[in-house]
Amino acid sequence: MYWRNNVVIEQVSVTDRSFQYGDGCFTTIRVEQGQPVFWSLHKQRMLRAIERLKLKPIDWQLTERQLMKLAQSYQHGGIKIHLSRGEGGRGYSPDLEGDTLVTLSTFAYPSHYQALQLQGVSLALCETRLGLNPLLSGIKHNNRLEQVLIKHELEQKGYVDGVVLDLNGHVIETSMANVFWLKDGTLYTPNLSQSGVEGVMRQRVLELTEQWGIPTKTVYVPIETLFDAEEVFMTNSILGVAPVVAITDICFNIGDFSRRLQETLGQC
Known part of the structure; x- marks a missing residue:
């Protein structure tokens, strides 16, 4: 699931900054009985990363709403939240017109843990x-x-x-x-x-x-x-x-x- 400007999009461009340069941050959250565990701590860490990397702020209400919706379908699993600075042309300059791209993905709890x-x-x-x-x-x-x-x-x-x-x-x-x-x-x-x-x-x-x-x-x-x-x-x-x-x-x-x-x- 990906979105930008509160609109869900179907795919990520090959010019995405995370694909091109690793330009962004992420966190992985354990889900137990439909609830993300220690979500507030994950959010605090992502806020620190956003500030450190000078990313544009994201819509946290939308992010939390989608996170909770995904978590409800899992009794025991995980969710990864991935942020990219967004799409950009050739070169390292982070001065982009677009907004931060948010990706959420789910995964099964590792069986050997x-x-x-x-x-x-x-x-x-x-x-x-x-x-x-x-x-x-x-x-x-x-x-x-x-x-x-x-x-x-x-x-x-x-x-x-x-x-x-x-x-x-x-x-x-x-x-x-x-x-x-x-x-x-x-x-x-x-x-x-x-x-x-x-x-x-x-x-x-x-x-x-x-x-x-x-x-x-x-x-x-x-x-x-x-x-x-x-x-x-x-x-x-x-x-x-x-x-x-x-x-x-x-x-x-x-x-x-x-x-x-x-x-x-x-x-x-």
């Missing part, structure tokens, strides 16, 4: 590293070529996912999720001011730990710090919380904190 939540995830250590890009860090922009290359590496190695470092060797995230670890009563997660995506579920976990009075720190650390953790888990908006049971040949137990988060978030 429940097993990852219950049994945990074994992660590779990715050789492909993320560049440093503070202009775009945190937001979920449409240029995902780094993630494409990382996923290719993981598939060649036979892993579902892997820990990704930046060019300086700091832990940032996995190919599809944010990462957390516990050590001596403190919860840690990577600093994402230079690269990586600030996930909606990451935000929710940070809100919960603040409510629970658990010390939390965002840090730049090498992979050896994760190897020394007492408990590791990963999060994204579709997967929720999944314990990490191994990074390469370093093993971890599924901890009480991961299970507490899952129970609080309705996963078990």
Whole structure:
């Protein structure tokens, strides 16, 4: 489903800026029993991305109306909202006459995610590293070529996912999720001011730990710090919380904190 100026259109042009340059942003939302989960947090993040990328504002009433209409037909699935700056001629100039193009698409809940939540995830250590890009860090922009290359590496190695470092060797995230670890009563997660995506579920976990009075720190650390953790888990908006049971040949137990988060978030 696509629309511009409140009018539904049938197709996207080959001159669309997202197709040509990855010029836009997106978010993926879990749907449970016909309701989009954490919609307000997704909207807040998209508003930050729109401001950062200097996109023209969209009609949020129309977007929410169409989102809710799509969600009603799903008991367990997902919706992706994709924004493009719109159609433009040759060249990088973002000064366009048209409005932002909004796309909504649905997808089935990944069948293997429940097993990852219950049994945990074994992660590779990715050789492909993320560049440093503070202009775009945190937001979920449409240029995902780094993630494409990382996923290719993981598939060649036979892993579902892997820990990704930046060019300086700091832990940032996995190919599809944010990462957390516990050590001596403190919860840690990577600093994402230079690269990586600030996930909606990451935000929710940070809100919960603040409510629970658990010390939390965002840090730049090498992979050896994760190897020394007492408990590791990963999060994204579709997967929720999944314990990490191994990074390469370093093993971890599924901890009480991961299970507490899952129970609080309705996963078990």
